[in-house]
Amino acid sequence: MATTPKTRGPRGPYAKTRATKQKILDAALLVFAESGFRSGSLREVAERVGLSDAGLLHHYPTKAALLIATLQHRDDVATRDFHVDTADGRSLIQNMIDITERNMNQPGVVELYCTLSAEATTPDHPAHGYFIERYDWVRDLVTGAFKQLQAEGGLRDGIEPRSTAIHLVSLMDGLQVQWLLNRDSVDMTVEVKRYLDTLVIEPFRAPDRLA
Amino acid sequence: MATTPKTRGPRGPYAKTRATKQKILDAALLVFAESGFRSGSLREVAERVGLSDAGLLHHYPTKAALLIATLQHRDDVATRDFHVDTADGRSLIQNMIDITERNMNQPGVVELYCTLSAEATTPDHPAHGYFIERYDWVRDLVTGAFKQLQAEGGLRDGIEPRSTAIHLVSLMDGLQVQWLLNRDSVDMTVEVKRYLDTLVIEPFRAPDRLA
DNA sequence: GTCTATAAGCGGATAGAC
DNA sequence: GTCTATCCGCTTATAGAC
Numbered sequence: 001m002a003t004t005p006k007t008r009g010p011r012g013p014y015a016k017t018r019a020t021k022q023k024i025l026d027a028a029l030l031v032f033a034e035s036g037f038r039s040g041s042l043r044e045v046a047e048r049v050g051l052s053d054a055g056l057l058h059h060y061p062t063k064a065a066l067l068i069a070t071l072q073h074r075d076d077v078a079t080r081d082f083h084v085d086t087a088d089g090r091s092l093i094q095n096m097i098d099i100t101e102r103n104m105n106q107p108g109v110v111e112l113y114c115t116l117s118a119e120a121t122t123p124d125h126p127a128h129g130y131f132i133e134r135y136d137w138v139r140d141l142v143t144g145a146f147k148q149l150q151a152e153g154g155l156r157d158g159i160e161p162r163s164t165a166i167h168l169v170s171l172m173d174g175l176q177v178q179w180l181l182n183r184d185s186v187d188m189t190v191e192v193k194r195y196l197d198t199l200v201i202e203p204f205r206a207p208d209r210l211a
Numbered sequence: 212m213a214t215t216p217k218t219r220g221p222r223g224p225y226a227k228t229r230a231t232k233q234k235i236l237d238a239a240l241l242v243f244a245e246s247g248f249r250s251g252s253l254r255e256v257a258e259r260v261g262l263s264d265a266g267l268l269h270h271y272p273t274k275a276a277l278l279i280a281t282l283q284h285r286d287d288v289a290t291r292d293f294h295v296d297t298a299d300g301r302s303l304i305q306n307m308i309d310i311t312e313r314n315m316n317q318p319g320v321v322e323l324y325c326t327l328s329a330e331a332t333t334p335d336h337p338a339h340g341y342f343i344e345r346y347d348w349v350r351d352l353v354t355g356a357f358k359q360l361q362a363e364g365g366l367r368d369g370i371e372p373r374s375t376a377i378h379l380v381s382l383m384d385g386l387q388v389q390w391l392l393n394r395d396s397v398d399m400t401v402e403v404k405r406y407l408d409t410l411v412i413e414p415f416r417a418p419d420r421l422a
Numbered sequence: 423g424t425c426t427a428t429a430a431g432c433g434g435a436t437a438g439a440c
Numbered sequence: 441g442t443c444t445a446t447c448c449g450c451t452t453a454t455a456g457a458c
Contacts, residue, residue: 017441034333039249042434053434055442063434111332118329121322121391122245132392139396163405166397170385171378178381180332181343185350186377194374198409228423253452264452266424274452 021059023049028070033112036119037067037126064126071116071130074109086141089148093196094204096142100172100192107180114176139165149200159199171195232270234260239281244323247330248278248337275337282327282341285320297352300359304407305415307353311383311403318391325387350376360411370410382406 027048031040042063046056060066081102084095103110120127139162146161155161175188197203238259242251253274257267271277292313295306314321331338350373357372366372386399408414 020441035249036247036330038246041432043432052443054436054444057435058441061435114332115329117388117392118325119247121325121388128392132396135389135392135396158409160405163402166386166389166402167382167406170383170389170402171381173385173388174381174383175377177328177332177384178346178377181328181339181346185343185346191374191377191381194371195378198369231423252450254450263425265426265454268453269423272453 017059020049020051024051024056024059024066025070025073028066029074029112030108032067032070033108033115036115037063038119042066067116067126068130070112071127074112086144089145089152090154092141092145093149093200096168096172097189097193097196097204100175101189103176104179104188110176111180114173114180117173135169138169142168154201155199156201164199168192168195228270231260231262235262235267235270235277236281236284239277240285240323241319243278243281244319244326247326248274249330253277278327278337279341281323282338285323297355300356300363301365303352303356304360304411307379307383308400308404308407308415311386312400314387315390315399321387322391325384325391328384346380349380353379365412366410367412375410379403379406 024045027045028040030048031045034040035044042056043053045066046053049056056066060069082095082099085091116127117131119125120131122128142165143162146155146159146164149155150159150161172188172192175186175191178186179188193204235256238256239251241259242256245251246255253267254264256277257264260267267277271280293306293310296302327338328342330336331342333339353376354373357366357370357375360366361370361372383399383403386397386402389397390399404415
């Protein structure tokens with residue numbers, strides 16, 4: 001009874017499982033980022049953690065389950081680090097610059113989303129639904145921010161919130177591919193900022209590195 | 212001597228090889244588009260053509276060779292269909308709309324480039340160099356077009372040709388991911404056109420479907 | 423030009439011991 | 441919680457027959 005293998009928290013019982021799962025997710029991120037889901041192997045993940053295949057599969061019963069856990073874990077970390085005030089349009093858009101800046105310091109995460117989102121365009125991919133929902137959510141979020149900015153008179157004439165949201169999201173995604181291919185080819189932060197400055201009346205600040 | 216298995220042309224000798232190679236490339240496009248290079252299998256390509264594995268490898272000695280041939284073939288077709296006047300900036304930009312329009316009618320090709328460009332961000336991928344060169348080329352081409360448009364007074368104030376070229380290319384790539392995930396989520400042609408209209412003084416036409 | 427046969431390896435997943 | 445052993449399928453590529 002008391003030996004039920006449930007994870008309770010970092011300080012609670014079964015802390016070892018917690019720590020192992022953490023290590024597994026970190027390794028899985030690297031592997032799926034580098035090789036995608038289909039070509040990335042459980043074996044390589046297990047190797048990095050110092051586990052056997054079967055040992056890994058004890059924690060995540062299938063490869064697909066591991067992928068989903070990895071994506072959810074990334075989302076948890078991201079929403080913990082970046083608590084965005086979705087009610088303030090201007091600060092939400094400002095946040096897109098900050099996110100880009102942060103992304104340039106964690107190429108692994110960028111690679112993960114870049115590789116997987118492309119791979120997941122086929123309907124039978126285990127993360128297909130995840131990315132559809134994710135994009136729906138982001139587009140709506142950013143659309144709302146632009147609408148608010150527009151209501152405050154912060155947008156130039158003729159800027160359409162919905163389309164502009166789609167453009168901003170697409171722009172950020174497209175920049176990532178070019179940046180991953182060759183880090184010197186584009187500066188993502190500079191380009192996102194420049195794009196936003198063509199939309200907005202009061203220009204956006206670059207992220208303050210000394211704050 | 213006379214039996215050297217060289218391909219000479221559609222009407223010349225060895226026309227059978229020509230036709231087979233054509234069929235192979237068509238099948239390879241679909242397979243690599245759907246599953247990428249790493250997960251796409253020679254076996255599936257061979258199956259679609261109605262060939263054995265070994266039969267396929269007679270025409271393309273390795274999997275990587277098949278990939279490169281597939282990409283080159285696509286480029287040949289594209290440059291044949293779209294003979295762009297690189298000297299005329301405005302028509303080159305106009306052409307980006309036409310290309311988008313055409314892409315919406317051949318999702319397989321879009322999928323190919325989307326999937327492979329993401330996969331090829333790792334340096335050891337056989338198409339890594341291909342995509343680096345391709346993006347360098349496209350960025351330069353589009354930058355030149357915007358510069359010329361600017362010199363003619365066709366661009367709004369504060370538009371920087373190089374950055375704008377990067378933005379347009381990124382935008383088109385990013386749109387493709389969202390469109391492949393869900394065809395109803397975005398209309399690529401509409402969005403490209405809207406974006407261009409925010410840059411330019413004389414608005415661009417939508418592609419003329421009756422021309 | 424295409425085949426069969428075969429090599430040699432990696433893939434995910436399961437059963438059961440400890 | 442982790443292991444070993446094992447199954448079975450799929451992979452690219454080669455050798456040699458037809």
